Amino acid sequence: MAAAIATSHRRSHEYGLYPGVHPDFAPLSGSDLSFLVERNRILHTHAVPAMETLYQQIANTHNMVLLTDAQGVIVHSLGDADFLEKANRVALTAGVDWSEESKGTNAIGTAIAEHAPATVHADQHFLAANHFLTCSAAPITDHGGNVVGVLDVSGDRRSFHKHTMALVRMSALMIENQLFAAAFENAITLHFHARPEFIGTLMAGIASFTPGGRFLAANRNGLFQLGLSCPALQAHTFSSLFGLPLSALYDHYRSAAPGLLDLNMHNGVRVRGRAELRLTNGMHVLTGAFEPMPAAQPVAQPAPRPAPRRMSSLRYLNTGDAQLEQVIAKVGKVLGRDVPILVMGETGTGKELLAQAIHNDSPRAAGPFVAVNCASIPETLIESELFGYEEGAFTGARKKGASGRLLQANGGTLFLDEIGDMPYSLQARLLRVLQERMVTPLGSGKSIPVDMELICATNHDLRKRIADGLFREDLYYRLNGLVVKLPPLRERTDLETVVRKILVGEREDGRHRISDEVLALFRRHRWPGNFRQLNNLLRTAVIMAGDEHEIGLRHMPDDFLDDIADTPAAFAGTSAVPAPAAPVAGANLEELELAAILQALAANGGNISATARALGVSRNTIYRKLPHLR
């Protein structure tokens, strides 16, 4: 360090500074300061919690915690009141520039100049005005290795403690990992270390890959363990770095309770790992573990490397509901048998997800999965969308023509969603394609052979549509090789598992859980939007809950609680609701409901908000039922 301090002093001279100078301690003006914070918003957001934790460890030691931008200008500070007065003399406050150019040798400026952690003690500071300080600073870098800020602890020189630097470095690493996670939210993220107990700690390496397996980036410890520079890693993939095909990674996480992965790195080092992939629809596809991770294995006895298992996508969907289990068993029997499958079910019951799982488990999994929603394409376009067209087939046709969705599904699976909404005129054409296995694009005399599996879905009663003259009977019989019906959410017996699974997908740490009260309400809700509704509701609730681990009634949106309140059955049996006094013979539901509200009001001392919370309804609902309370 002494050499680095001497070099820094030389630089300070070159900047035209001299030790006795009284430097410019003026901070940025108000609007410039706001601009500085705004420009560093992401850094600020992720650094402040780590700064607060760091500060808790050093509180009452006459120290301050400082965050600067990449140039050394202070963005945020936390400090001991008794030290603040002294600190103000040298302006350890937001908006002041602590680069070497401005203040000569100091931990912040020197850490930036050296691109390395720096401790500058007492008279090691270049300016005499700063000799009463002792400072420890660590640069914060992004995944490309660029310094984006500095974390620093500065205090009275008599308060110097040799462990301060270790704390600062750990906190900087924590901030870097947060920035990394935010930058690669939708990537496959692998947390790895040779010692399994270090996975999930600051020591773990983290590497990100595209869903196709291409290397994107690694954090500081990841780069260290991989032993390659960032540019050298760009040519790599998941399998070239960790010796496991990507498909085996997906398979691993389709098992009911996947443990840590055993991986052989390109340099021969064996590591253990845990992978995650967050999809934009909010579900993790990789962290198939609904249960907490199994305890790490002792270091001395690494588990024998298991033979790669192929776990099915269908099995991944199977979360314990008996009706669903039957559906999965049935479709499992016809996989690859060229039997068209018709999936029935209300909106949002997961028909498309099931179709995708069937495709993934079929012998055509390597081919394309092409989904067409017949209800969402305008009737005038559906023909060209499905069958494609030749160049110049109609006004507005693209120059080179288009292949059409049927041909795009060649070699894979075509999923026709909302088949009941297929225009009647096109149904005969579709039937011909299915019978002859040939597609004739619009405006073309040529027929092209096509080879695909067909899965259709509908939430209409197709027999009724046939009776109404809206659906062709011959097409119906061609489509319904195997008909399966997905149960609506209100009939599923695995609601708790499903909720847990969605919550695991909502946040990387998967730490939210639902309260028994809310689960009881969920069990009584009608769920008209099925999984789509449940997913959205849980996503909002997780945001509402923030740092609270348990999702309770107070995190539920009002419209949901209103819906529940309008479902009389919802009042029976929830732990939140005291059972109404012995029902009066002949009382109707409304009377029972009123009795329950009055009882809850009494139990909550007439407090409307507490009563609403206890009953799982909004305050408006209470006022609606008992208008005299307004």
Ligand SMILES: Nc1ncnc2c1ncn2[C@@H]1O[C@H](COP(=O)(O)OP(=O)(O)OP(=O)(O)O)[C@@H](O)[C@H]1O
């Ligand atoms: N088992 C499940 N667990 C969690 N989320 C699910 C599950 N099944 C479906 N979803 C989610 O619910 C939403 C609707 O699913 P999907 O599109 O498969 O339903 P659908 O029955 O095809 O709906 P629609 O009839 O409206 O087209 C999607 O966001 C999907 O990811």
